[in-house]
Amino acid sequence: MILLRHGQSEFNLHFSATRRDPGIEDPHLTPAGQAQAEAAAAALAETTLTRMIVSPYTRTLQTAAPIIASRPLTIEIDPLIRERYAFSCDIGTSPDALGARFPDHDFAHLPDPWWPDGFEPEASVIERAAQFRAQMAARPDWRETIVVSHWAFILALTGRSLMNGTWIIYDPNTPAPAELVWHP
Secondary structure, X not given: OEEEEOOOEHXXXXXXXXXXXXXXXXXXXXXXXXXXXXXXXXXXXXXXXOEEEEOOOHHHXXXXXXXXXXXXXXXXXXXXXXXXXXXXXXXXXOHHHHHHHOOOOOOOOOOOOOOOOOOOOHHHHHHHHHHHHHHXXXXXXXXXXXXXXXXXXXXXXXXOOOOOOOEXXXXXXXXXXXXXXXXX
């Protein structure tokens, strides 16, 4: 499967410059992040994909949009692949508000809130990654699936730190990483 980290968000832009939480909840992509999303869609245009799994944050939904526009896909919105709650950007948007903002997607299955109510320990993200790895390994279509997710979730799943708008090919039958370095 392909694991794509969302494009640069407003939070990423400010945090990378200051290393301080700018207080932006569920941020949108910056113009650079939108360009990264469009570049990913173009680069993946010839890839055989039938399914997309997307985190319910605005930045992942916006990153997914150019890929969705380029081909027919079965779309799943899954909070299991959300970012680790550590900063203001990890406060999500209610399912009703997401539905109004992204009317082509179904958010009715999401609880409100669908994100944690406070800091998420590393062990919790690692457990979510293990659960997702097992789910995907059991699916016959994992090779034709793209997952649009976040830095910490992809790190917990693969042991790799991805930059905004970049992707890797990942086999969910791969063992969990032996060690994780939690520094972007």
